[in-house]
Amino acid sequence: MDTLGKISFIFGVVVSIIAGFMTHQWIYAILTVLGLLVGLLNISAKEVQTFLLAAVSLVIISALGADQIAGLPVVGLRLGKIYMALLTFVSPAAIIVALRSLYHRAKK
Numbered sequence: 001m002d003t004l005g006k007i008s009f010i011f012g013v014v015v016s017i018i019a020g021f022m023t024h025q026w027i028y029a030i031l032t033v034l035g036l037l038v039g040l041l042n043i044s045a046k047e048v049q050t051f052l053l054a055a056v057s058l059v060i061i062s063a064l065g066a067d068q069i070a071g072l073p074v075v076g077l078r079l080g081k082i083y084m085a086l087l088t089f090v091s092p093a094a095i096i097v098a099l100r101s102l103y104h105r106a107k108k
Helices: 002-019 026-041 045-070 076-107
Strands: none
Touching: 002 026, 002 076, 026 076, 045 076
């Protein structure tokens, strides 16, 4: 399971970058599934705080920066799409990790 989580994370980042150059909408469903796999399989209890801090930072930067960076000449449109793909990938993972963390806190 640990290997599947690592592969899902690497594949998700690569697919997010590729999504910046594609027009197919089905790629976002794949990114969502990969994000769920990463959240379920790849984040241990000791990594929760670091992962959530990084994920929230990435989500905020992606959500707020995609429109701004899209205005850059030549590369802006592609970078904006990559930001949105990363947002689609990281958000489900962050939600799963946050819910698991809350569940474990409530259980104690």
